[in-house]
Amino acid sequence: MKILVPISKVPDTTSKIAFTDNNTKFSTDNVQFIMNPTDEWYALTRALELKEKIGGEVVAINVGLAENEQIIRKALAIGADSAVRVDLDPTDAYQVAVEIAEHAKSGGYDIIITGKETIDYNSYEVGGMIAEALGWNAVALVSKLEVEGTKALATRDIEGGTETLEVHLPVVICATKDLAAARIPNMKGIMSARTKPLAVVAPSGAAKLTSIASYTLPEKEKQVKMISPDNVGELVRLLHEEAKVI
Amino acid sequence: MSVLSLIEVSEGKIKKASYEAAYYASKVAESLGTDAVAVVLGTSSSDELSNLGNYGIKKVLHANDARFDTFDSRAHTKAIADAANASGAAVVVLSFGPNGKLLGPRLSVRLKAGYVPGANELPAFTGNDLHVTRNVFSGKAKASYLTSTEKKIIAVSPNSLSPVKVAGTATVEAFASSVTDADFTTVTKSVDKVVGQVPLTEADIVVSAGRGLKGPENWGMIEELARDLGAATACSRPVSDVDWRPHHEHVGQTGITIKPNLYIAIGISGAIQHLAGVNQSKVIVVINTDPEAPFFKAADYGIVGDAFQVVPALIAEVKKFKSAVH
C-alpha cells in the first residue's frame, strides 16, 4: 500500500490577520506558520495507521519554497517515510493540485489522503482537483476509512448524517475530524526525520485559473447590545422584531 | 449561452440548498442577459422539478437515471460537464455542500474553468472577468476572487442570500449524458441519518453550550430551548472531549463549521478556535456569567448572567412568544 499525503502550510489560528500592498497580499509579519491541522491530525495519521496495519509506505508532498521544509520535516518526524517538495510558490489551488497529480501519475500510489480544507482559505479544492486530474474516484469529508484488498470503505458526511461508500483503489480521500487520533512527534521521530529522504523537484508549470484581486477586513468590531438577565423577554422581542431571526 | 445550476435531489426531492443555487444562477443569468438552466441527476419527477421555475429557472435537463442516486463524484462530474457543454454554459453554479465540495473542484479541472468555492455574494462582471467575494481565514476577512477563464464555476455558500420567489414553471427535458455503466464504481453500503432532530449543518437556529454548564445532566434545558425554537444543538470541544455530548455536535476549528441565522452560545468562553466554526452566523447571542468573556466581542446580543437562571426564563419567554404567534 503506497499512500501520498499532501500537506500545506497555514498561519496558526491565533495569528493576526492583516494585509499589505494595498490589501492585495496577506501580511506574514509576526505570523507563525504550522502544518494545516486536518492534514496533520487526520490525513497523515490515518495514512500511518493504515501502513502499520497492512504494510506499505507513506510519502508526504508539499508544493512550496524551501522555507516549507520545516513543516515537511515535521511530517517526517510524525512518521512519513519520505517527502517530496515541488519547488513552486503556488498562486491558486489549481497549480497545487496539478503539481501533486503530476508527481502521483508515476508514483504508483494506491491512495492519496488530503485534509478537508486549509484553515486559511477554507476552500476544499485540492483533493477534488487532484482526483479529476488523475481520473480517480474521490470521497470527501471522510471520518472513517478502511482498506480491504483493492477496495476502500469510506464514511463521509452528508446533509444530516453520514453514509458509507465502497470505492475501488486508487482513490483520493479528503479527511475530516475523527478519521484518526492525532500524534505528537517523539524524540526518535524528530532525530530520524533529519535523515529521511526529502526530494526537491521542479514544477511542471501549469498556469493558474483564479487569483485574489483584493482582501477586506470587517469594518469594525460588532457592537454588542446587552440585555439585563432580569428582562429576558426583551431578548425574544429583539430577536423577532429587530434581528428577524425567530 | 446560458448559466447552468446543478440541482441536487435526495429521495426525489430538491435539496433546500439547491433552491438557493437555482436562485443564484437566475440572478447571474439576468446580469449576463441570458437564461438559467438546471441539470438534475437522479430519480425525481417533472412535478417536483418544474417548481424550479419559481426560482427563475427556465429549463431543466433531467437525467432521470437511478444510477445517479449513489453519489459518485467522477460520474457526476462527467455528466454535469456534458450538460455544461450541451447548454453552452458560461457559468456553472452549485451549492457548497458535501457533494459540491468535490464536484466544484473536479469540474474546474475538467472544464479548465476558474472556480470560486463558497461565494457569499452575487458576482460582478467586467468584460470576461468575473469578480466574486468569499470569506477567508474562517470569516476573519473577505477576499475578492477574480477569474477570466472562458467557463467559470461558483459554489454558493449556503444561507448567503434569501431567494425571492417568482411566478413561472420550468420546462423539464430528458437529458442523456455520455456516462456509461463503467463510470459508476461507487456502492452505497449504509446511510446513517440523525432522526427526530434538526441536523446541525442545516439548522437555521443553533443552541450551543459549553463547560459553563458543569455536567451532562444539565443539558435538559438546552434541548428544551432548542426544541421550542426548532433549533439544532451544538457544543464546545471540551464538552464533546469528555463525552458530555456526542462528537458530531462539536463546532469550531477542529469540529464542524456552521453559519445559521441565529447562534445562541451558553456558558462558552468564545476561544478563537471555537469562534472559527461559528462566527459566520448571522446573529450571535451570548449568555455567560463573566462580563469579560471574549465571546461578547463577537456577539450581537449579550446577557451577563447565570445560565441556570437565564435559560429557564428564556424557555418561558420563547414558549410565550410561540403561543402568541401561532
Ligand SMILES: Cc1cc2nc3c(=O)[nH]c(=O)nc-3n(C[C@H](O)[C@H](O)[C@H](O)COP(=O)(O)OP(=O)(O)OC[C@H]3O[C@@H](n4cnc5c(N)ncnc54)[C@H](O)[C@@H]3O)c2cc1C
Ligand atoms: C488547536 C486547538 C483546536 C481547538 N479546536 C476547538 C474547536 O474546534 N472547538 C472548540 O469549541 N474549542 C476548540 N479548542 C479549545 C478552545 O481553545 C477552548 O478551550 C474551548 O472552546 C473552551 O470551551 P468552553 O468555552 O466550553 O469552556 P471554558 O473556556 O471553560 O468556558 C466556560 C465558560 O462558561 C462560563 N460559565 C461558567 N459558569 C456559567 C454559568 N453558570 N452560566 C453561564 N456561563 C457560565 C465561564 O464564564 C466561561 O466563559 C481548540 C484548542 C486548540 C489548542
